[in-house]
Amino acid sequence: MRPFPNAHYYVGALIVMTFAAFWPTYFSTFTKASFAHHFHGMTATAWMVLLMVQNWTIHHRHRRAHIFAGWASLGLVALFAAGGFLTMQVMTSDTSPFMEMYGFRLVSVDLLATLFFGSSFALALRHRRDQHRHARYMLTTILILPVPVVARFIMNYIPGFLINGPEDLPNFGRSVELSILLSVAFIGVLIIRDIINKKPAVPFTYGLIISLLAYSGYFSWGTTETWQNIALSYGNLSPWAASMIGFVLGAAAGVIGWYAGKRPSRRRNMSQSSPELTPAE
Secondary structure (H helix, E strand, O other), rough: OOOOOOOHHHHHHHHHHHHHOOEEEEEEEEHHOOOHHHHHHHHHHHHHHHHHHHHHHHHHHHHHHHHHHHHHHHHHHHHHHHHHHHHHHHHHOOHHHHHHHHHHHHOOOOOOOHHHHHHHHHHHHHHHHHHHHHHHHHHOOOOHHHHHHHHHHHHOOOOOOOOHHHHHHHHHHHHHHHHHHHHEEEHHHHHHHHHHHHOHHHHHHHHHHHHHHHHHHHHOOHOOHHHHHHHHHHHHHOHHHHHHHHHHHHHHHHHEEEEOOHHHHHHHHHOOOOOOOOOOO
16 A cells, blocks of 8 residues: 555645635735745745645556656756745845844754755655655655744734734744644654554654754754854845755755666666656655
8 A cells, every 4th residue: 555645635734724824924915025935935835736746646546647747846846945045045135123033043944944855855766666765755845844834824823922013023933933843743743653553764754853953043053143144145145046056956956866766777777768767756
């Protein structure tokens, strides 16, 4: 039996929650948002939709659609990373009270999260012939995404966390901290579940480690003057330069993962025409 037969429903629920969480601050003011936020939002949503399609098609034996989505993932991972790096550039050029209070810390998380997203995708390609490891590494690519979604949902809808003015900005931090705690606990449950069921526990353990490393910036070094100076220097880059850095890194993750997953014989002789599995199968 293939792993996670219902994962597409859970990812779909995350998409629905994303629209609810970002409605007050993004979707309801859609025309006022920057191109960077539009691009980042579209690529992140497209990635979640791709995971849904991949999971649904492989469990319902629609192999051609699964193959097409697999090849599409190679391009989308580069666009996702480009959107992430572009958004970080826009954030570091912001001078609002929110940026002073949380911006540099969030940029530190976004930087590591985007890099780890690429590494998880590369590992998924590396293990594309092992359905259990491959599926887990693909799901690991979105393990950090629920944190901003849950944090926004909490601060927009949960009494005691609502933000009605600048004086309530500390509630944002409380929302983020609670969502991080919930995320870490959820990943821990996934690891324990795999151990109990004697499935590969390394992928989700890797997801937990990279999540904790990303969150370390929010709680520690993201507040230092050294990091703030680095972030401000990055903010001085042009939007195109920032986007290209992310695009190149994302594309590199796809290429590295693809070639790492080739059979030894294929690495030695690229002229062979034996069939292979798709990039994100």
